[in-house]
Amino acid sequence: xxxxxxxxxxxxxxxxxxxxxxDMYAKVEKIIxxxxxxxxxxxxxxxxxxxxxxxxxxxxxxxGRSDSFDVRRARLGLMGVDFGVAETGSLVLFTSNTVxxxxxxxxxxxxxxxxxxxxxxxxxxxxxxxxxxxxxGRCVSIITGPSQTADIEQRFVRGVHxxxxxxxxxxxxxxxxx
Amino acid sequence: MGQQFSSMDRHRILTSALDRAxxxxxxxxxxxxxxxxxxxxxxxxxxxxxxxxxxxxxxKAVEDAGGFFFLARTSREAVEYLLKVVGDGxxxxxxxxxxxxxxGLERALASAGKVVVETxxxxxxxQMAGVRPSHIxxxxxxxxxxxxxxLLSPSLGxxxxxxxxYVRESLRPYFLEADVGVIGANAVSAEDGAILIVTNxxxxxxxxxxxxxxxxxxGVEKAVSNLYEALRMVEVQVASATGQRLTSYxxxxxxxxEDLGRGRSLHxxxxxxxxxxxxxxxxxxxxxxxxxxxxxxxxxxxxxxVGGHLFGHVYTGPIGLPWTYITAGVREAAGFADLxxxxxxxxxxxxxxxxxxxxxxKIKYRAVLEGVYKPFWLAANIDTLLRLGQMAPSLANQFxxxxxxxxxxxKVLKIDHRxxxxxxxxxxxxxxxxxxxxxxxxxxxxxxxxxxxxxxxLPSIAFRAAELLVGNGVEVAIPRQRxxxxxxxxxxxxxxxxxxxxxNVKKLYRHVLKGYDIIxxxxxxxxxxxxxxxxxxxxxxxxxxxxxxxxxxxxLVERCGFNNSKKGWGRVFYHWPCHARGESKASTxxxxxxxxxxxxxxxxxxxxxxxxWGLKAGPRGYGLSAEIxxxxxxxxxxxxxxxxxxxxxxxxxxxxxxxxxRVFHITDLIFNSWVGGGDG
Numbered sequence: 001x002x003x004x005x006x007x008x009x010x011x012x013x014x015x016x017x018x019x020x021x022x023d024m025y026a027k028v029e030k031i032i033x034x035x036x037x038x039x040x041x042x043x044x045x046x047x048x049x050x051x052x053x054x055x056x057x058x059x060x061x062x063x064g065r066s067d068s069f070d071v072r073r074a075r076l077g078l079m080g081v082d083f084g085v086a087e088t089g090s091l092v093l094f095t096s097n098t099v100x101x102x103x104x105x106x107x108x109x110x111x112x113x114x115x116x117x118x119x120x121x122x123x124x125x126x127x128x129x130x131x132x133x134x135x136x137g138r139c140v141s142i143i144t145g146p147s148q149t150a151d152i153e154q155r156f157v158r159g160v161h162x163x164x165x166x167x168x169x170x171x172x173x174x175x176x177x178x
Numbered sequence: 179m180g181q182q183f184s185s186m187d188r189h190r191i192l193t194s195a196l197d198r199a200x201x202x203x204x205x206x207x208x209x210x211x212x213x214x215x216x217x218x219x220x221x222x223x224x225x226x227x228x229x230x231x232x233x234x235x236x237x238k239a240v241e242d243a244g245g246f247f248f249l250a251r252t253s254r255e256a257v258e259y260l261l262k263v264v265g266d267g268x269x270x271x272x273x274x275x276x277x278x279x280x281x282g283l284e285r286a287l288a289s290a291g292k293v294v295v296e297t298x299x300x301x302x303x304x305q306m307a308g309v310r311p312s313h314i315x316x317x318x319x320x321x322x323x324x325x326x327x328x329l330l331s332p333s334l335g336x337x338x339x340x341x342x343x344y345v346r347e348s349l350r351p352y353f354l355e356a357d358v359g360v361i362g363a364n365a366v367s368a369e370d371g372a373i374l375i376v377t378n379x380x381x382x383x384x385x386x387x388x389x390x391x392x393x394x395x396x397g398v399e400k401a402v403s404n405l406y407e408a409l410r411m412v413e414v415q416v417a418s419a420t421g422q423r424l425t426s427y428x429x430x431x432x433x434x435x436e437d438l439g440r441g442r443s444l445h446x447x448x449x450x451x452x453x454x455x456x457x458x459x460x461x462x463x464x465x466x467x468x469x470x471x472x473x474x475x476x477x478x479x480x481x482x483x484v485g486g487h488l489f490g491h492v493y494t495g496p497i498g499l500p501w502t503y504i505t506a507g508v509r510e511a512a513g514f515a516d517l518x519x520x521x522x523x524x525x526x527x528x529x530x531x532x533x534x535x536x537x538x539x540k541i542k543y544r545a546v547l548e549g550v551y552k553p554f555w556l557a558a559n560i561d562t563l564l565r566l567g568q569m570a571p572s573l574a575n576q577f578x579x580x581x582x583x584x585x586x587x588x589k590v591l592k593i594d595h596r597x598x599x600x601x602x603x604x605x606x607x608x609x610x611x612x613x614x615x616x617x618x619x620x621x622x623x624x625x626x627x628x629x630x631x632x633x634x635x636l637p638s639i640a641f642r643a644a645e646l647l648v649g650n651g652v653e654v655a656i657p658r659q660r661x662x663x664x665x666x667x668x669x670x671x672x673x674x675x676x677x678x679x680x681x682n683v684k685k686l687y688r689h690v691l692k693g694y695d696i697i698x699x700x701x702x703x704x705x706x707x708x709x710x711x712x713x714x715x716x717x718x719x720x721x722x723x724x725x726x727x728x729x730x731x732x733x734l735v736e737r738c739g740f741n742n743s744k745k746g747w748g749r750v751f752y753h754w755p756c757h758a759r760g761e762s763k764a765s766t767x768x769x770x771x772x773x774x775x776x777x778x779x780x781x782x783x784x785x786x787x788x789x790x791w792g793l794k795a796g797p798r799g800y801g802l803s804a805e806i807x808x809x810x811x812x813x814x815x816x817x818x819x820x821x822x823x824x825x826x827x828x829x830x831x832x833x834x835x836x837x838x839x840r841v842f843h844i845t846d847l848i849f850n851s852w853v854g855g856g857d858g
Contacts, residue, residue, distance in 0.1 A: 144423070152321075
């Protein structure tokens with residue numbers, strides 16, 4: 001957990017700790033209102049089922065269901081991810097349709113939510129899950145920090161084609177890995 | 179475009195970019211560690227051996243998953259297939275792929291009336307500038323922000339932030355509209371039919387998620403057995419390329435991922451284009467282990483100065499030369515082969531330990547045989563010329579001293595008249611060394627191997643070296659010898675080089691049998707004996723000679739336990755010759771420290787002489803050589819040292835060109851400062 005935290009900061013992500021699931025709402029609300037990242041879209045994934053009705057109610061968020069229109073408009077994408085990888089500070093995302101994936105690609109800001117029970121030590125230990133996910137028709141995205149480039153005079157700039165800000169809500173507990 | 183930037187400015191932009199990349203990389207590579215690199219070398223070799231099997235497993239996996247697999251024998255086949263897949267599609271977005279460059283994808287699509295939009299920032303910039311990428315990872319590494327801004331839009335300022343925002347906003351509609359997306363692959367797992375792609379910008383994700391048709395174009399060598407191997411490959415690639423733990427995005431997908439196979443489709447084009455034949459060509463086949471990290475670019479002395487537009491065809495940089503040979507042919511490779519000066523620096527950087535200069539020398543050899551590469555005449559004849567000069571030193575010296583004669587020499591021998599050369603001495607090495615005394619109670623016996631420059635032009639160095647060795651308890655023998663043959667190797671004259679090498683090995687081996695060590699006075703000779711002769715001569719004796727061979731400083735420090743009782747001689751700048759850089763710390767630095775000097779040095783940087791290469795008349799010899807040397811010069815000036823010292827006489831020639839009176843050979847310094855105090 002400490003390593004995950006350190007590596008997230010190292011790669012330019014912004015980690016936010018939530019001791020309880022309920023803490024998440026306030027944190028999300030703050031991100032959205034501070035930066036005025038509206039419209040916001042999220043994807044109803046099984047990773048964080050309890051989150052959905054509350055957020056809908058609180059922010060009147062857009063559901064990125066099956067057509068991608070809403071996702072394209074969204075300035076912030078919010079979504080539970082499947083795993084966190086401590087050694088690289090990465091989020092592992094298995095997606096079963098492109099809209100779901102686009103939610104972490106198109107908006108300016110991406111908020112990934114991960115349970116501490118879903119943290120893995122390193123990339124190699126994701127292999128079994130990745131391979132399972134691929135067999136199940138998922139696309140695997142491993143996200144390590146914001147979108148960035150150093151193509152112009154080797155100067156770092158964020159937010160090229162993907163989000164320029166990545167928040168990671170690390171939520172204590174959660175379902176154990178099967 | 180960019181006329182206001184002098185070549186020096188451009189050189190500085192490029193070198194500072196490469197230095198930063200190298201610094202970041204070395205930290206990360208140290209964390210990766212030796213075991214992981216060994217593992218990767220093993221993964222690469224094993225998978226190349228089973229490439230055909232991998233390809234059929236991959237085909238099956240892709241097709242079973244509902245995707246389309248196409249093995250393109252040539253660029254043409256690849257392009258034809260691609261055009262068929264694109265069909266009526268109008269807009270094609272692509273994320274940077276060197277293999278797409280290789281097959282000429284963009285030109286083919288454009289001439290079929292398609293709108294092709296590159297989405298990688300750097301690659302987009304060079305696309306709009308209408309030039310080739312000058313680096314395989316950072317295509318626009320040669321341009322300033324101001325140039326980029328002007329190119330994109332007249333109203334755009336030179337702030338990278340603004341440039342990036344502009345590109346994000348202007349490319350977004352293309353992503354959303356595109357009919358076809360083209361991606362490359364960093365690795366492909368045969369078992370899973372899975373493609374692995376890394377980017378930092380995230381363009382690959384949009385290209386692979388939005389258009390209805392997705393095409394992945396990549397070289398056959400990217401196929402490995404399973405996901406584990408693919409992941410290992412990608413990890414080291416990222417570490418070695420950018421020094422990151424992982425790029426911002428790693429995408430892994432198969433033909434059944436998400437809605438591919440349900441309304442969307444994935445085509446995997448694996449490009450052969452000479453690669454499969456190369457597997458059967460042991461002199462070149464190691465190239466296919468390459469993971470395209472571009473670490474070799476960072477240290478290449480000539481690439482650092484000229485960049486990828488001169489140093490490259492489609493593929494640029496050191497490893498780009500063998501890649502060009504494989505995919506475009508010997509003629510294209512020969513077009514820039516002279517820019518490899520056989521310094522050997524890239525070998526130490528390569529994470530999969532490809533002996534790039536060795537492969538390049540083989541390519542030069544083939545190019546010479548095919549008549550598409552003209553070696554430097556002097557390379558084949560230098561020993562003869564030096565022997566002639568020695569016969570009539572005063573006449574030869576006229577040719578060296580007098581300008582009209584030098585101009586004549588430039589015309590006939592192609593030796594640049596600006597090059598300052600040493601004069602032929604009145605006394606030959608053989609008679610000089612006869613005066614060397616004998617060690618009272620010798621602890622070691624060694625042959626002093628001098629190489630041609632010392633033998634013919636600077637014999638006093640051999641004399642001093644022998645005296646110093648004797649003073650440190652070494653009985654020294656200096657048998658008749660030939661030059662190391664490096665100029666021949668550098669020029670692709672491998673037949674002659676092998677002959678020279680065999681001759682040297684046989685002569686030296688006779689002494690090894692009698693219990694002699696071999697001490698090489700010139701770092702290049704040691705490099706030849708240790709790294710090149712065993713492979714070139716294919717003689718068992720060559721490895722035995724190599725085992726017993728040492729550098730001069732190394733021998734004094736490691737074997738003789740050299741020390742000096744008087745210290746405090748002040749600060750010197752040590753120029754570390756490229757051929758001695760295989761050692762983790764220069765023995766000569768240790769020697770200088772024991773001698774009592776404070777040493778400053780540069781951990782990268784070639785003087786630019788490169789043997790005879792820096793003698794060559796014209797911009798692609800002497801001219802470029804001086805530009806390369808500027809880096810070492812600048813470091814020397816910054817170091818605040820009076821004296822410049824080196825252990826290669828070849829480097830010394832170049833350094834003297836800049837700082838005549840302050841340049842010393844290591845033997846000079848020992849002679850002046852050593853008062854005894856060895857442990858013997």
